[in-house]
Amino acid sequence: MSALLTYKAIGLMSGTSLDGLDIVYCSLNFNERWTFEIHRARTISYDDAWKEKLRSAHTMSGAELTRLHTDLGILHGHWVKDFMDAQHVMVDFIASHGHTVFHQPENGMTLQIGSPAHIVAQTGVEVIADFRSTDVALGGQGAPLVPVGDVHLFSDYAACLNLGGIANVTVKNGSELSAFDITVCNMALNYYAERLGLMYDRNGDVARSGVVHAELLQALNALSFFYQSPPKSLGKEFWLSECLPVLEGVSLSESDSLRTFTEHIAIQIGQSLSGYNPDEVLVTGGGAHNQFLIERIAAHTQHRVVVPDNLIVDYKEALIFAFLGALRKSGHPNALRAITGASRDSLSGAVYSAR
Numbered sequence: 001m002s003a004l005l006t007y008k009a010i011g012l013m014s015g016t017s018l019d020g021l022d023i024v025y026c027s028l029n030f031n032e033r034w035t036f037e038i039h040r041a042r043t044i045s046y047d048d049a050w051k052e053k054l055r056s057a058h059t060m061s062g063a064e065l066t067r068l069h070t071d072l073g074i075l076h077g078h079w080v081k082d083f084m085d086a087q088h089v090m091v092d093f094i095a096s097h098g099h100t101v102f103h104q105p106e107n108g109m110t111l112q113i114g115s116p117a118h119i120v121a122q123t124g125v126e127v128i129a130d131f132r133s134t135d136v137a138l139g140g141q142g143a144p145l146v147p148v149g150d151v152h153l154f155s156d157y158a159a160c161l162n163l164g165g166i167a168n169v170t171v172k173n174g175s176e177l178s179a180f181d182i183t184v185c186n187m188a189l190n191y192y193a194e195r196l197g198l199m200y201d202r203n204g205d206v207a208r209s210g211v212v213h214a215e216l217l218q219a220l221n222a223l224s225f226f227y228q229s230p231p232k233s234l235g236k237e238f239w240l241s242e243c244l245p246v247l248e249g250v251s252l253s254e255s256d257s258l259r260t261f262t263e264h265i266a267i268q269i270g271q272s273l274s275g276y277n278p279d280e281v282l283v284t285g286g287g288a289h290n291q292f293l294i295e296r297i298a299a300h301t302q303h304r305v306v307v308p309d310n311l312i313v314d315y316k317e318a319l320i321f322a323f324l325g326a327l328r329k330s331g332h333p334n335a336l337r338a339i340t341g342a343s344r345d346s347l348s349g350a351v352y353s354a355r
Contacts, residue, residue, distance in 0.1 A: 005030040005330055008091045010080060010125075011322030014099040014114065016165030016236055017186035017286060019200075020045035021076060022318040023083050025091065030328040032064030034152040036323065039085045041315045044079050046220060055112065058236065065101070065113070070287025072099060076176045077122025077127035084123065094119060095325030095349070096129045099315075103132075103235025105141045110235075116352045123225025127327040128349040135335040143233035144168045147179035147339050148327070159303065163287025164317065166234050167202050167265060171276045178276075180230035180337045183268045184239045188247075188261050192254045201258055204292025209257030214248045220264045226271075231341035262293050270300030280304045284316040325349060 025040040046054065057068055080094060092257040096119060098112030103321075116129035125196040132142035147170035150160040160170045171178045186200070193201040201207055221230035223242050225232065245256060246297050273281065281303045287293055288307050298305045307313065333345035 001236065002029075007326045008328065009083070009322040009325055010059075010089070010091050011096045011320070011325070012076060012080065012094065012096040013316040013321055014076075014097065015186075015281045015286075015317070016100060017058045017190050018051050018165075018185075019043065019286060021079055022315055023080060023317045024318040024322060025083075025087060026119045026319055026322055028323055030330075033155075034323070036319060038154055038311055038315060038319060040081060040089065041311060041318070043314065049061055050075075052198070053207070054099055057099075058240075068115040070115050070118060073118030073208070074214050074244075076114050077119040080119065081123045084125075085329055093124060093126045093128055093325055093329060094123065094130075095321045096130055097131065097321045100235060100278070103311075104237065105233060105275070106266075108136060110136050110142045116350070120127035123195060124269050124354055126354045127352040129352065130350040131321065131324055132336070133350075134346045134348040135342045138337075138342035138344060140340030140348055141231050141233040142335075142336065142340060144170070144179055144181060144339065145324060145335060145348075146317060146320050147177065147317075148334055148336060149323045150179070151177065153320065153323060154282060157280055157282040157306070159273065159276065159281040161269065161281050161283045161297075162281060162317065163285040163290070163293070165236075167269060167285075167287070169175045171242065171271055171273070171278065173276055177336075177338050178230055179274075180232050180235050181234040181237050182272050183226070183265055184234065184243055186285075187236065187239050188243060188265075189287070189293075190324070191244075191256060192258045192261070196254050200286070201290065204262060204290040205259075207212065207258035207262045207283070207290075208257030208292045210253065210257070213250060213252055213256055213265050216247065216252070216260050216268075217263055219246050219249075221267060224342050226268060226327065232340060233340075238253065252280070262290075262296055266296035267299045269297050273301050273303060278303055280306050282308065284308065284313045289312045289313050296340055
C-alpha cells in the first residue's frame with residue numbers, strides 16, 4: 001500500500017452485552033502507516049423492549065427474525081441520521097457490524113442483523129456491512145475481526161484485550177500474530193446484574209462482595225472450549241448451551257455467581273496470555289470500567305494492565321469496524337487467515353450503495 005488515503009467514516013457496533021449502539025465519527029488516514037482520530041462518539045441505549053427482542057432473536061421464526069432485521073436497520077438508520085444532523089457530519093461511508101444472532105462457523109453460518117439497506121435509506125450514505133460471512137464461507141471462524149485494527153491502529157501495544165460481551169485478545173510476537181476469543185465476559189456479568197435490577201455491576205462492586213464457589217469455578221474452567229487451540233471464536237450459543245447450565249446447576253446468590261464468574265474470566269485471560277511476553281496489555285471494552293475485574297486480571301497475569309482514556313475504552317470496536325470499512329474501500333484484506341483459520345485472506349464486507 002503506497003498511495004495516501006483519507007476517509008471520514010462512521011463505525012457502528014451493537015454488542016452481545018446489549019448495552020446499545022456505539023456510534024463513532026472518525027478520520028482514517030494512510031501515509032506509510034494507518035492513523036486515526038475520533039471526532040465524535042455516542043452510545044444510544046436499547047430500551048427494555050428492544051433488549052428483550054434482541055435477547056430472544058435466536059428463538060424467532062424466519063418471518064419474525066426478518067421483521068426484526070428490518071426494524072433494527074430502520075432504528076439504527078434513524079439514530080445515525082440524528083447523530084449526523086446534530087454533529088453536522090458528512091462521511092464517505094458507514095461501516096456497520098450489525099447485531100449477532102447466530103455465530104456457528106463450524107456449521108458454516110454467522111448472522112448479524114440490522115438491515116444495511118434500511119440504514120442507507122435513512123441516511124443517504126453508503127453502508128458497508130456483513131463483515132464475517134465471507135471468512136466463514138472460506139472455512140474461517142469469521143472472528144475475531146478486531147485484531148486487524150489492533151495491528152494497524154494500536155501497534156504500540158504487543159497485546160490488546162477487549163472485554164465486551166465476549167473477551168478476546170490480540171497478541172503480536174515479532175512477526176507472528178495470534179488472536180482469539182477467550183470466554184464470555186459482560187454477557188454473563190450483565191445477566192446476573194440485571195437479575196438484581198441493575199443495568200450492570202458498576203465497578204464490580206456486587207462481585208467484590210461475593211464469594212468464589214470453588215467447585216463451580218472448576219466446572220467452568222473445565223469446559224472443552226478452553227482446551228482448544230486457536231483459531232477459535234465464541235457466540236451467544238456458548239453462553240446459553242455451555243456456561244449458563246453450569247452456573248444454574250448450583251444454587252448461589254447473584255453476588256456469589258458474579259464473583260465466581262469474574263474469577264473465571266480473569267483466570268482464562270491469564271492463561272491465554274501465559275505463553276506470551278508482552279510488557280503491557282491494552283484493555284478496552286465495557287469490562288475495562290469494571291475495577292474489580294481489572295484487579296483480578298492483574299492478579300492472574302505478570303503483564304502490566306493498561307486502561308486508556310474512556311473514548312478508546314468505549315469506542316475502540318466501533319472505530320475498528322470503521323477501519324475495516326476503510327480497508328474494504330481501499331481494496332485491502334480485512335479478514336486474515338492467520339487469525340481466523342480461513343483458506344485465504346479476504347476482502348470482507350458487502351457494500352450497499354447510496355446511489
